[in-house]
Amino acid sequence: MNVPSLFMAVLLASCGMAFAADPHEGHGAPTAAPSAHEAMVDPFMVKKEIDGYTVTFHVMPSADDMKSMGADSLMVKIEKGGVVVAGVIANSKVIFPDGREETKPMMVMGDWLMAGYDLAKEGRHQLMVLFKTADGQKRFGGVWYPQPK
Numbered sequence: 001m002n003v004p005s006l007f008m009a010v011l012l013a014s015c016g017m018a019f020a021a022d023p024h025e026g027h028g029a030p031t032a033a034p035s036a037h038e039a040m041v042d043p044f045m046v047k048k049e050i051d052g053y054t055v056t057f058h059v060m061p062s063a064d065d066m067k068s069m070g071a072d073s074l075m076v077k078i079e080k081g082g083v084v085v086a087g088v089i090a091n092s093k094v095i096f097p098d099g100r101e102e103t104k105p106m107m108v109m110g111d112w113l114m115a116g117y118d119l120a121k122e123g124r125h126q127l128m129v130l131f132k133t134a135d136g137q138k139r140f141g142g143v144w145y146p147q148p149k
Contacts, residue, residue, distance in 0.1 A: 028077070051141075056078075059127070066116060071118045078113070092144075097125060119145065127143055
């Protein structure tokens with residue numbers, strides 16, 4: 001599968017989740033509140049300003065053929081003045097609730113950059129991105145996943 005087709009498959013999968021019926025329908029009442037990972041009917045998406053760039057952090061379940069890289073896809077889009085910035089090189093980092101850290105390079109998926117992680121562990125994860133723009137400057141920022149209520 002080529003990259004544009006893969007990106008479209010991932011995008012369609014996430015859109016389908018937003019319109020899905022109750023995932024517990026037909027299973028009786030859940031015995032416990034769903035975890036942050038299970039409660040992704042509304043996919044996680046947060047925008048943050050980093051040095052004049054609008055950076056969108058998006059977490060969604062990975063497509064079946066991408067799960068070997070992680071059960072969840074950390075997607076990042078970098079914009080300036082409402083236009084996607086081309087030629088960005090980025091690395092991502094997650095600090096898990098237990099303090100463990102994992103760093104991965106991000107791959108280009110259309111307008112998005114993506115890296116796979118396993119984010120099912122209960123608690124808050126720190127999601128970070130270090131990106132280098134065509135001018136050679138490096139910029140760094142991050143968000144918490146899930147966001148505080």
